[in-house]
Amino acid sequence: MPKGAKNIIVKMEKVNKWFDDFQALCDVDLTIFEGERIVVCGPSGSGKSTLIRCLNGLEAHQSGDISVHGTELRGDAQSVRQVRDNVGMVFQQFNLFPHLTVLENCTLAPINNGKMDAQAAYDKAMTYLKRVQIPEQADKLPGQLSGGQQQRVAIARALCMEPKLMLFDEPTSALDPEMIKEVLDTMVSLAEDGMSMICVTHELNFAKRVAHRIIFMDKGRIVEDQPPADFFKKPKSPRAKLFLEQILSH
Amino acid sequence: MGEFFIEIFGKPHGIILFQLVAACRFTIYLSLIAFLGGGAIASLITLMRIAPSRHLQRIATAYIWIFQSIPLLMLLFLIGLGVPGLLDINVNPWTAATIALVLFTSAYLAEVWRGAIESVARGQWEASFALNIRYSSLLRKVILPQAIKFGIAPTIGFMVQIIKGTSLAYIIGFSDLMLVGKRWANAPVLGSEPFVIFPLMAVMYFCICYPLAIFARKLEARSIAKNA
Numbered sequence: 256m257p258k259g260a261k262n263i264i265v266k267m268e269k270v271n272k273w274f275d276d277f278q279a280l281c282d283v284d285l286t287i288f289e290g291e292r293i294v295v296c297g298p299s300g301s302g303k304s305t306l307i308r309c310l311n312g313l314e315a316h317q318s319g320d321i322s323v324h325g326t327e328l329r330g331d332a333q334s335v336r337q338v339r340d341n342v343g344m345v346f347q348q349f350n351l352f353p354h355l356t357v358l359e360n361c362t363l364a365p366i367n368n369g370k371m372d373a374q375a376a377y378d379k380a381m382t383y384l385k386r387v388q389i390p391e392q393a394d395k396l397p398g399q400l401s402g403g404q405q406q407r408v409a410i411a412r413a414l415c416m417e418p419k420l421m422l423f424d425e426p427t428s429a430l431d432p433e434m435i436k437e438v439l440d441t442m443v444s445l446a447e448d449g450m451s452m453i454c455v456t457h458e459l460n461f462a463k464r465v466a467h468r469i470i471f472m473d474k475g476r477i478v479e480d481q482p483p484a485d486f487f488k489k490p491k492s493p494r495a496k497l498f499l500e501q502i503l504s505h
Numbered sequence: 506m507g508e509f510f511i512e513i514f515g516k517p518h519g520i521i522l523f524q525l526v527a528a529c530r531f532t533i534y535l536s537l538i539a540f541l542g543g544g545a546i547a548s549l550i551t552l553m554r555i556a557p558s559r560h561l562q563r564i565a566t567a568y569i570w571i572f573q574s575i576p577l578l579m580l581l582f583l584i585g586l587g588v589p590g591l592l593d594i595n596v597n598p599w600t601a602a603t604i605a606l607v608l609f610t611s612a613y614l615a616e617v618w619r620g621a622i623e624s625v626a627r628g629q630w631e632a633s634f635a636l637n638i639r640y641s642s643l644l645r646k647v648i649l650p651q652a653i654k655f656g657i658a659p660t661i662g663f664m665v666q667i668i669k670g671t672s673l674a675y676i677i678g679f680s681d682l683m684l685v686g687k688r689w690a691n692a693p694v695l696g697s698e699p700f701v702i703f704p705l706m707a708v709m710y711f712c713i714c715y716p717l718a719i720f721a722r723k724l725e726a727r728s729i730a731k732n733a
């Protein structure tokens with residue numbers, strides 16, 4: 256836990272989530288403090304994406320309680336809006352708007368939901384594009400950028416909404432190896448600024464470097480929740496041991 | 506105008522041609538009305554089809570399903586002859602043909618446009634939701650600009666179907682190219698035999714439809730090139 260952190264930013268209690276009769280999350284309990292950085296890992300289909308998508312209402316849970324930055328997600332439009340106001344998300348496939356310029360990608364949401372006027376949105380967008388080191392690409396279309404640059408735009412776009420919490424769903428999995436570093440560096444610098452983050456990733460070096468806690472999921476359950484040093488040295492569950500062996504042997 | 510045709514083509518072909526060209530006007534009017542009216546209703550049905558509400562979705566699906574599975578000819582009979590007969594009222598052929606074609610067009614376009622919207626990557630919706638972009642702006646600024654590129658070619662292609670479809674309206678007495686042509690073909694006038702008139706009409710339909718078909722193909726080729 257980061258020093259001095261007291262405020263809870265995410266609280267999940269006995270959360271269950273089904274897709275029809277398939278249970279994707281089972282009795283998930285999770286508390287995250289402001290400024291904490293969590294890395295979520297686990298085998299494919301273990302519910303990592305589902306977990307973080309429940310945190311901004313992209314998926315609805317069926318039982319249990321989820322609250323984010325003090326707002327409880329009750330499935331009504333208002334609480335979902337309120338939560339999304341505080342949560343930024345970065346997707347594996349970037350999901351930039353291909354017909355809008357990089358700059359417009361960044362200003363659309365802040366202007367649209369009345370957070371700022373056009374000038375303020377422009378200034379903010381340029382600030383964050385500088386932050387992710389691509390201000391010179393502002394007038395290009397996403398398709399003209401490399402994958403790494405697109406993902407950095409996606410990060411800037413999310414930051415323009417001034418989120419309190421950032422969610423990343425395998426942000427580097429769709430990237431060519433030579434572009435992974437630039438995206439991870441961006442995330443590290445975000446971490447250094449104290450942003451609360453939950454990041455689904457299998458980049459274990461990144462996890463060692465920035466994570467306060469590593470969460471290991473299997474079959475919809477949180478099986479381990481430990482600091483990286485402990486997780487890598489002595490995973491408690493056989494499932495996590497196997498998972499680590501498989502990943503490290505690559 | 507009539508004299509002009511007679512001067513060039515003589516009698517009776519000048520007269521026939523003039524009447525056929527004049528009748529084309531109605532074919533084009535009816536097609537345009539069907540397209541505009543059908544398009545307006547189709548927009549509404551499409552919105553309902555993709556709305557978050559299950560009820561609206563069901564109503565829209567039912568609408569599309571019903572009017573897509575009734576043949577156009579059947580619709581024309583029903584509205585031009587069936588309903589008036591049942592209620593003992595007079596419906597003029599213009600009104601009946603318009604209603605039938607608008608219903609037919611709206612169902613078809615709604616289906617095409619729903620497909621176009623669903624071709625837009627799911628991630629575009631999710632990114633917009635995550636950014637809290639309002640639903641109306643999400644549609645206008647994110648989804649529609651991308652869906653148009655999938656929908657435009659089939660939409661224009663369908664206009665060709667509508668134009669050809671209007672020819673069926675002769676059956677309820679709508680005075681378009683088809684009806685006028687048929688009348689001439691049946692008339693005991695030398696030089697207006699069916700083997701003269703019908704090819705002539707085919708050529709006229711071709712002249713109306715061909716540019717559209719070409720246009721549709723061009724757009725399609727362009728959108729494929731863009732997506733490649």
Ligand SMILES: Nc1ncnc2c1ncn2[C@@H]1O[C@H](COP(=O)(O)OP(=O)(O)OP(=O)(O)O)[C@@H](O)[C@H]1O
Nearest residue numbers: 274275277279297298299300301302303304305306
């Ligand atoms: N919309 C959906 N409908 C039905 N089943 C789904 C849906 N989304 C996810 N699932 C199922 O839920 C389970 C968990 O999915 P999830 O995407 O959360 O896994 P994950 O841990 O992120 O896997 P990966 O590493 O492959 O991304 C999977 O078995 C998946 O098939």
Ligand SMILES: [Mg+2]
Nearest residue numbers: 303304305424
């Ligand atoms: Mg996933």
